[in-house]
Amino acid sequence: MIRRAFLALALGGTSLMTSHAMADAYPVKPLRVVVPYATGGGSDIVARALGEKLSKKLGQPIIVDNKAGASGIIGTDAVAKAAPDGYTLLVTITQSVLTNQFLYNRLPYDPRKDLTLVNVIADAPLVLVTTPSLPVRSVKELADYGRAHKGKVSYASWGVGSYPHLAGAYFSKVTHGEMVHVPYKGEAPMLQDLLGGQVQWAVASVLSAKPYIQSGKLKAIAVTGTQRSQVLPDLPTFAEAGMDDNAFKVLGWIGLLAPVGTPAPVVARLDEEVRALIQTQDMQARFSALGLRPVGSTPAQSQAIFAREWPVWKTLVAESGAKLD
Numbered sequence: 001m002i003r004r005a006f007l008a009l010a011l012g013g014t015s016l017m018t019s020h021a022m023a024d025a026y027p028v029k030p031l032r033v034v035v036p037y038a039t040g041g042g043s044d045i046v047a048r049a050l051g052e053k054l055s056k057k058l059g060q061p062i063i064v065d066n067k068a069g070a071s072g073i074i075g076t077d078a079v080a081k082a083a084p085d086g087y088t089l090l091v092t093i094t095q096s097v098l099t100n101q102f103l104y105n106r107l108p109y110d111p112r113k114d115l116t117l118v119n120v121i122a123d124a125p126l127v128l129v130t131t132p133s134l135p136v137r138s139v140k141e142l143a144d145y146g147r148a149h150k151g152k153v154s155y156a157s158w159g160v161g162s163y164p165h166l167a168g169a170y171f172s173k174v175t176h177g178e179m180v181h182v183p184y185k186g187e188a189p190m191l192q193d194l195l196g197g198q199v200q201w202a203v204a205s206v207l208s209a210k211p212y213i214q215s216g217k218l219k220a221i222a223v224t225g226t227q228r229s230q231v232l233p234d235l236p237t238f239a240e241a242g243m244d245d246n247a248f249k250v251l252g253w254i255g256l257l258a259p260v261g262t263p264a265p266v267v268a269r270l271d272e273e274v275r276a277l278i279q280t281q282d283m284q285a286r287f288s289a290l291g292l293r294p295v296g297s298t299p300a301q302s303q304a305i306f307a308r309e310w311p312v313w314k315t316l317v318a319e320s321g322a323k324l325d
């Protein structure tokens with residue numbers, strides 16, 4: 001019995017030493033960070049900014065690989081099917097690992113079974129904006145106006161299935177406004193038509209909308225999330241404005257993910273280095289310039305965020321009726 005106990009202790013110690021050794025040795029070759037969207041977007045900029053500094057910390061090159069297409073599905077699937085060794089990682093937005101599950105009837109991957117969240121790097125509140133001519137100044141007044149003008153109020157989005165679409169459809173349904181959805185191919189054309197008065201309101205990124213809010217060309221009503229935006233601190237959240245629905249508390253985020261089965265010591269090393277970088281003044285300034293709020297959550301915290309938001313996105317898509325092929 002003593003011999004068995006001694007052997008178990010020895011094996012446990014060996015396992016512990018192996019884990020530490022694995023973390024210390026990692027990485028021994030270049031890392032590939034897949035971004036499932038085109039260059040120039042938020043996830044791409046974040047991946048390259050982090051990759052540049054993380055490369056120095058890890059002592060290995062980090063190659064950012066843009067595998068765009070099919071609303072993020074192609075690149076996300078490539079990582080989901082990659083070897084779980086810590087050398088192929090994913091930096092992406094919520095759409096490819098959350099929203100797509102409910103928008104598409106079939107996906108080649110299951111984010112809950114094939115991927116693990118290492119770190120929620122940053123998130124971004126959105127802002128509800130209207131044309132100046134729309135006679136509303138609050139969320140309640142927009143709801144009242146919609147009910148009084150059923151079928152005559154339009155809201156814009158930067159695409160079917162995007163958060164502005166889902167949030168707008170949900171708002172229309174719960175306020176019984178029967179508002180009309182007008183989708184665009186991107187945020188820029190959406191804002192141009194909003195400025196031109198072709199549509200009456202939208203949920204937009206704070207960074208893109210801020211110049212128009214400051215110039216008076218758009219009227220800001222409220223922000224999403226559970227806390228006020230540092231960029232627009234005078235604006236209430238939807239909850240503060242009287243709409244305490246989870247639909248307006250979720251935020252789009254940019255996360256670092258790895259294939260399921262990636263060794264825990266490797267995940268821990270990546271998380272430790274990324275969180276340290278997120279806390280630096282330089283990275284904080286870069287995120288702020290993009291309209292992002294630095295987060296840097298641990299793997300456990302990140303996975304809790306994912307689990308908490310999963311049913312919210314499922315409900316939002318179901319309420320909107322949105323489907324993509």
